[in-house]
Amino acid sequence: MxxxxxxxxxxxxxxxxxxxxxxxxxxxxxxxxxxxxxxxxxxxxxxxxxxxxxLDFKQRSMLTLALMVALNRPHEVAIHLKGTIRNGCTREEIQELLIHCGCYCGWPAAVDAFEIARTVFKEMDEAASK
Known part of the structure; x- marks a missing residue:
């Protein structure tokens, strides 16, 4: 260990x-x-x-993000969303992942996750433009 x-x-x-x-x-x-x-x-x-x-890190990140949506852990959704991007996931792939979560975790979970993603993307875009 x-x-x-x-x-x-x-x-x-x-x-x-x-x-x-x-x-x-x-x-x-x-x-x-x-x-x-x-x-x-x-x-x-x-x-x-x-x-x-x-599993590669991109796959693990996508899986982890989906699990955080399913477990209703908004703070962890934001953290692992950033990790998923760091591991090569596109916004389009994240969008599909979150829609898929809606089907299996419930639409309210997907709505919350989309709001978190929108905030994270906005923060990232603002930081990149500086």
């Missing part, structure tokens, strides 16, 4: 970006209770699961 933490940190940073990961870890300073969770997330979630191969 010791080898999985550095691998997981590398993958986590690649998918979610340094600013997000740095913020997550900054919250653990002086808080061993919270730090334990971040260590497990990085080692198991990112190192052991995301690092398995078989």
């Amino acid at each position: 010791d080898d999985l933490f550095p691998a997981g940190m590398k993958i986590r940073r690649q998918v979610l970006g340094d600013p997000h990961v740095d913020r997550a870890w900054a919250k653990t300073e002086g808080d061993d209770f919270q730090k334990s969770l971040q260590e497990v997330i990085t080692t198991v979630g990112w190192g052991a699961v995301w690092g398995r191969g078989v």
